[in-house]
Amino acid sequence: MSEKNIWPLWEVFVRSSRGLSHVHAGSLHAPDAEMAVRNARDLYTRRNEGVSLWVVKSEDIISSDPDSKDQFFESPKGKDYRHATYYKASEGVKHL
Amino acid sequence: MKSDELDATLDSFGDALASATRVTPGNALRPEDIAKDGVKPSEQIAQYALRLGDDSLILSQRMSHWVSRAPELEEDVALGNITLDLLGHARSFLTYAGLAWDKTEDDLAYFREEEEFTSLHIVEQDNGHFGVTIIRMLLVATYQHLLYTALMESADETLSAIAAKSVKEVDYHRDHAIQWTIRLGLGTEESAEKMRHALEILWPYIDEMFTDEPLHDQLEGVAVRPSTLRAAWDQEIAGVLDEAGLEVPNVPQAMCKGRQGEHSEYMGYILAEMQVLARKHPGATW
Numbered sequence: 260m261s262e263k264n265i266w267p268l269w270e271v272f273v274r275s276s277r278g279l280s281h282v283h284a285g286s287l288h289a290p291d292a293e294m295a296v297r298n299a300r301d302l303y304t305r306r307n308e309g310v311s312l313w314v315v316k317s318e319d320i321i322s323s324d325p326d327s328k329d330q331f332f333e334s335p336k337g338k339d340y341r342h343a344t345y346y347k348a349s350e351g352v353k354h355l
Numbered sequence: 356m357k358s359d360e361l362d363a364t365l366d367s368f369g370d371a372l373a374s375a376t377r378v379t380p381g382n383a384l385r386p387e388d389i390a391k392d393g394v395k396p397s398e399q400i401a402q403y404a405l406r407l408g409d410d411s412l413i414l415s416q417r418m419s420h421w422v423s424r425a426p427e428l429e430e431d432v433a434l435g436n437i438t439l440d441l442l443g444h445a446r447s448f449l450t451y452a453g454l455a456w457d458k459t460e461d462d463l464a465y466f467r468e469e470e471e472f473t474s475l476h477i478v479e480q481d482n483g484h485f486g487v488t489i490i491r492m493l494l495v496a497t498y499q500h501l502l503y504t505a506l507m508e509s510a511d512e513t514l515s516a517i518a519a520k521s522v523k524e525v526d527y528h529r530d531h532a533i534q535w536t537i538r539l540g541l542g543t544e545e546s547a548e549k550m551r552h553a554l555e556i557l558w559p560y561i562d563e564m565f566t567d568e569p570l571h572d573q574l575e576g577v578a579v580r581p582s583t584l585r586a587a588w589d590q591e592i593a594g595v596l597d598e599a600g601l602e603v604p605n606v607p608q609a610m611c612k613g614r615q616g617e618h619s620e621y622m623g624y625i626l627a628e629m630q631v632l633a634r635k636h637p638g639a640t641w
Contacts, residue, residue, distance in 0.1 A: 288429055294534060
């Protein structure tokens, strides 16, 4: 199959009936946005998984660089003062 | 599963209510519920349900040939879903019809002869290329959508309930067919030519869909008179074809008596494939 005949890749996000956020469910190929959301319905909600769908072209997603893992994600480690549990409630403070 | 083992208050996973934390099939009318209710239709209502069931059954059998053969994986799943929707409609209608004659859906699907099938000629037509299958889906799903919408008002509660369940599904079939008709009609010169060809092949079988029978007179208020759907169908189809840069073809109508059990040469092969396993191994289960 020649390059021009390959349908673009789309990422699918499904919001389940729990009423939470849309969650990434997987990806699929489709010729355009309208067909992508229909294909998503057929592939990712056929067992009653969702009440809402988002699709976005995979190429439109900007992701963090896996090679920059250290500079991106190492810094917060050990900084436990950034967690609420680090702090003790002072005596006499109500409603905490 | 035997119908008497089913508890109507439970879904098919045995859950009383859909859980908030796991996937469930949800609540919907199933053929097993119809069998369990055991409301016996009159002979005429059973004959009417048989017609609707046979249309869906034969179209489903035809469509199932696409599984693993569609142009793309995603389309394969879409066609498979639509095929199974149609099989579900057939199961409901045949289960209900069978109650009049103490027959199961399987008795009616697997152990009737060709001349006992009452389906329309359009549903038994060859799948052809993808465009032919899409045009057939467009013509039939638009028809079934109008039919089931009207049938929801039927005085017969079971027919009305089956129609209410099925109408949402054929609405999606219709949408799927419309999307592809527009894309292929406005695609390349080759895709447009194939769609024009598909319309010419299938258009001769249109009049049969809208032909009233004495049965419809006898079932006033219960059955939908097919002729009453024609104007809305013509308008909807003309709108889609116009959007797709296509036209209603100028071809003569075929003489079809599918409702009387007279079928085209395709039907014998369709039934042979559909029925061989059940007839060779009666009572087989898996």
